[in-house]
Amino acid sequence: MSLSKPSLSLYPPSLIALQTLMKKHNCIDLISCKSGLLQATRQKEILIRIIATFFLVAFVSVPNGVIAGTVDNYGDNIGTVNFPVSCSESSQRLMERGVALLHHMTYAGARRIFEVTREADPNCALAYWGVAMTYVHPLWLDPPNEEELQLGLDLITLAKKRGHKTEREHAYIAALEAYYENAQERDQRARIARFEQAWSRAYHEFPDDSEAAAFYALAHMATATIKDKSYRKQKEAGAIMEKILVQIPDHPGAHHYIIHAYDYPGLADRALKVARNYGKVAPEVPHALHMPSHIFTRLGLWKESIDWNIRSASAALKNKVDGAITMHYLHALDYLAYAYLQQMQDEKAKEVAETVLSLSGPFYDLNAEATAYALAAIPARYTLERQKWDEAAKLKTRKPASFQWGNRFAAFEATTHFARALGAARSGNTNASQRALKELEALHDIVAQKNVYWADQIRIQQLSAKAWLAFEKGKQAEALRLMQQAARLEASTEKHPVTPGEVLPARELLGDMLLELKRPKEALAEYETGLKRSPNRFNSLYGAGRAAELAGDKKKAASYYQKLLKLTALANTKHPRLQNALRFLDSGIAQ
Numbered sequence: 001m002s003l004s005k006p007s008l009s010l011y012p013p014s015l016i017a018l019q020t021l022m023k024k025h026n027c028i029d030l031i032s033c034k035s036g037l038l039q040a041t042r043q044k045e046i047l048i049r050i051i052a053t054f055f056l057v058a059f060v061s062v063p064n065g066v067i068a069g070t071v072d073n074y075g076d077n078i079g080t081v082n083f084p085v086s087c088s089e090s091s092q093r094l095m096e097r098g099v100a101l102l103h104h105m106t107y108a109g110a111r112r113i114f115e116v117t118r119e120a121d122p123n124c125a126l127a128y129w130g131v132a133m134t135y136v137h138p139l140w141l142d143p144p145n146e147e148e149l150q151l152g153l154d155l156i157t158l159a160k161k162r163g164h165k166t167e168r169e170h171a172y173i174a175a176l177e178a179y180y181e182n183a184q185e186r187d188q189r190a191r192i193a194r195f196e197q198a199w200s201r202a203y204h205e206f207p208d209d210s211e212a213a214a215f216y217a218l219a220h221m222a223t224a225t226i227k228d229k230s231y232r233k234q235k236e237a238g239a240i241m242e243k244i245l246v247q248i249p250d251h252p253g254a255h256h257y258i259i260h261a262y263d264y265p266g267l268a269d270r271a272l273k274v275a276r277n278y279g280k281v282a283p284e285v286p287h288a289l290h291m292p293s294h295i296f297t298r299l300g301l302w303k304e305s306i307d308w309n310i311r312s313a314s315a316a317l318k319n320k321v322d323g324a325i326t327m328h329y330l331h332a333l334d335y336l337a338y339a340y341l342q343q344m345q346d347e348k349a350k351e352v353a354e355t356v357l358s359l360s361g362p363f364y365d366l367n368a369e370a371t372a373y374a375l376a377a378i379p380a381r382y383t384l385e386r387q388k389w390d391e392a393a394k395l396k397t398r399k400p401a402s403f404q405w406g407n408r409f410a411a412f413e414a415t416t417h418f419a420r421a422l423g424a425a426r427s428g429n430t431n432a433s434q435r436a437l438k439e440l441e442a443l444h445d446i447v448a449q450k451n452v453y454w455a456d457q458i459r460i461q462q463l464s465a466k467a468w469l470a471f472e473k474g475k476q477a478e479a480l481r482l483m484q485q486a487a488r489l490e491a492s493t494e495k496h497p498v499t500p501g502e503v504l505p506a507r508e509l510l511g512d513m514l515l516e517l518k519r520p521k522e523a524l525a526e527y528e529t530g531l532k533r534s535p536n537r538f539n540s541l542y543g544a545g546r547a548a549e550l551a552g553d554k555k556k557a558a559s560y561y562q563k564l565l566k567l568t569a570l571a572n573t574k575h576p577r578l579q580n581a582l583r584f585l586d587s588g589i590a591q
Helices: 016-022 034-061 089-103 107-120 126-133 146-161 167-180 186-207 210-222 232-249 252-261 269-279 286-290 292-299 300-318 326-341 344-356 369-385 389-392 407-426 430-448 452-472 478-489 506-516 519-534 538-551 554-567 576-587
Strands: none
Touching: 016 292, 016 344, 034 107, 107 126, 107 146, 107 167, 107 300, 146 167, 167 186, 186 210, 186 292, 210 252, 210 344, 232 252, 252 269, 252 292, 252 369, 252 430, 252 538, 269 286, 269 292, 269 300, 286 292, 286 300, 292 300, 292 326, 300 326, 326 576, 344 369, 369 389, 369 407, 389 407, 389 506, 407 430, 407 452, 430 452, 430 554, 452 478, 452 506, 506 519, 506 538, 519 538, 538 554, 538 576, 554 576
């Protein structure tokens, strides 16, 4: 893609767009389509120039957000940013909208805005910077590919050459250049480290600049390690965001990043007020409607998580890209299914699972890793959380078939094989469990070559499934040792933001095994430890109540069972565990 002049496309050419043009011009391949495509391209260039000029003229005299419904459908209200640029007066508001969408991690929408701006105002240097910023996703799973890395560097080169720039604008360009410079020679971790260092310089050089502070806070927490249980960098990033909120109460980055900063055990309550306010800041942005549920999930506030993810999924369907389903839709559905299952709203969870498996695509490639995770996790959750082991053992792999599965998504495909291995082991089909474990081992080897974190997650799954396979074979000591090893490894990691939680926590499975071994006091301790990390999980609450009951602690058993029944007031199933809790409470044993 030549960058000798601003690109006129709002997105890189997609397969969907090419197929649409081929159909329109009644041709079977790109060669026979050549004349039609060239004519369509010229028409598109003229149209985009007209649109861009219209927006810039319109923006001089109308409120920010006027382009909602034309270039995007994210609404008039998306928050307030402070982002002065050395561009035309009419470009200013477009740039503000683009930066706000960057903070919402609505990268495709932001790219549209920056592309329109640089087309209509070619000397607006930070418009080129903005396009390049949309390829850098510090907290996501999708580092830029080689083509995107080169494109980003080319855009930075143009940003340095175009227009008059202030010292602040030079600092912004330099911060992003640190990421792209010699990028092919470094892995993503090294690139993000350079990105963080460069934003630190910009932040300290311009301490009153709210956007530099926000981008620095984002990069700073992205360099945190999962081994640091003090969460030092996350707390530092959160403190920066709190200061911004004092100055700009509806700042999109401050809301978004503070949720990420405190999305950890023991910190989540710090972000609860912000989480409940975020949807007011950007009531039509899918990711802004979803993000509060990270905190609701951490605190076990399932009703709020359900409400917000329903809104998020609905907004995401209204904001497809080139007609394709985005990760925002699937990400919201995963958190939604998880919340439904904790309230035993099994029929609602089933609807989500069936919806996912029935999707025919197409799927937008931006952060397709998050899409793959949700597609694999939701059906697995639906079977495992309900302890339907036979169903889990029979899960189909690489579904839906409309998604392009492959080694790129091996870490997430592993979830299905874990469910099959554990389900088969716990339903007595040892041969099927062993076969699924072999598949899991092969996927682990693929992932271990590139990503230690996800290799560890698969290792936890392997240990858990092997533990229950050993248990089924009567090897109780080995089973317990393996399950304890899985729980320890899980405790040493953190859940990734892509997931509301493990499809079944190892700590919870350890409690289950100890109950089977008739060691209720030890089981109770494991369930209670798990509930500190993941509050109000149905299986852990029931397990704790049952363990306390068997250990003779009737008061504690009653307390857990009462929490369970309150949690499942909307349950649409007569699950045996609920019936057992009711029998205990109705018997008056705890009195």
